[in-house]
Amino acid sequence: MPLVKIEARKEWGVSQKKKIIDAVHMAMRESIKIPENDRNIRFIEYHPEDFEVPPGKSDNYILVEITMFVGRSLQAKKELYQGIVRGLGEVGISSNDIFIVLHEVPLDNWGIRGGVPASEVDLGFKVEV
Numbered sequence: 073m074p075l076v077k078i079e080a081r082k083e084w085g086v087s088q089k090k091k092i093i094d095a096v097h098m099a100m101r102e103s104i105k106i107p108e109n110d111r112n113i114r115f116i117e118y119h120p121e122d123f124e125v126p127p128g129k130s131d132n133y134i135l136v137e138i139t140m141f142v143g144r145s146l147q148a149k150k151e152l153y154q155g156i157v158r159g160l161g162e163v164g165i166s167s168n169d170i171f172i173v174l175h176e177v178p179l180d181n182w183g184i185r186g187g188v189p190a191s192e193v194d195l196g197f198k199v200e201v
Contacts, residue, residue, distance in 0.1 A: 073184065073195070074100060074140040076113040081123040082131045088163060089115050095159025096136060103151035104144050105201045132169045134160065139175040141182070141190065143199035149174060 076096060084092065093113050100106050125133040136156060144152075152174075157167045179191035179199075 073110055073182070073190070074104070074106060074112065074138050076100075076139075077135075077137045078113065078115045079123070079135040079137075080115070080117050081120055081125055081133050083117050084115075091163045092134070092160060092165075095163060096156055099152055099155030099159050100138070103155050103201075104140065104148050105197060107197055110197075128168070130166065130169050132165045134165060134170055136170065136172045137175065138172070139177060141199045142176040142178050144176075144201055148201045 078092060078096060080092075093115055097111060097113060100110075101108060120131070123133075125131075138152075153172055156172055157170055160170055161167060180189050182190035184190050185193055
């Protein structure tokens with residue numbers, strides 16, 4: 073049940089946005105083992121004057137923020153980072169232009185399925201991967 077926010081400095085075409093979203097989702101499925109239908113992904117585009125990029129980055133610079141349950145191993149996180157970079161590379165985004173941040177939130181801090189803490193719900197998948 074990760075919450076994903078992809079932020080871009082330039083406008084991408086509809087098909088490119090879909091490929092970017094799918095690449096991030098596939099990386100999460102393969103690395104942190106989320107279910108196929110677990111999609112909560114936002115794609116936000118900014119005008120260049122509203123999104124300053126660090127020196128040495130191009131207009132393709134993308135931020136990927138993922139908020140997820142605590143419990144994934146360092147190995148799973150490394151696989152996630154590499155999977156995102158690999159997938160976005162297939163869309164033409166250089167690894168130098170990809171910045172990924174994970175926010176891990178305890179299950180008690182997620183109100184899901186009618187306001188029940190995630191720690192009290194059978195999620196249907198393993199968090200410890």
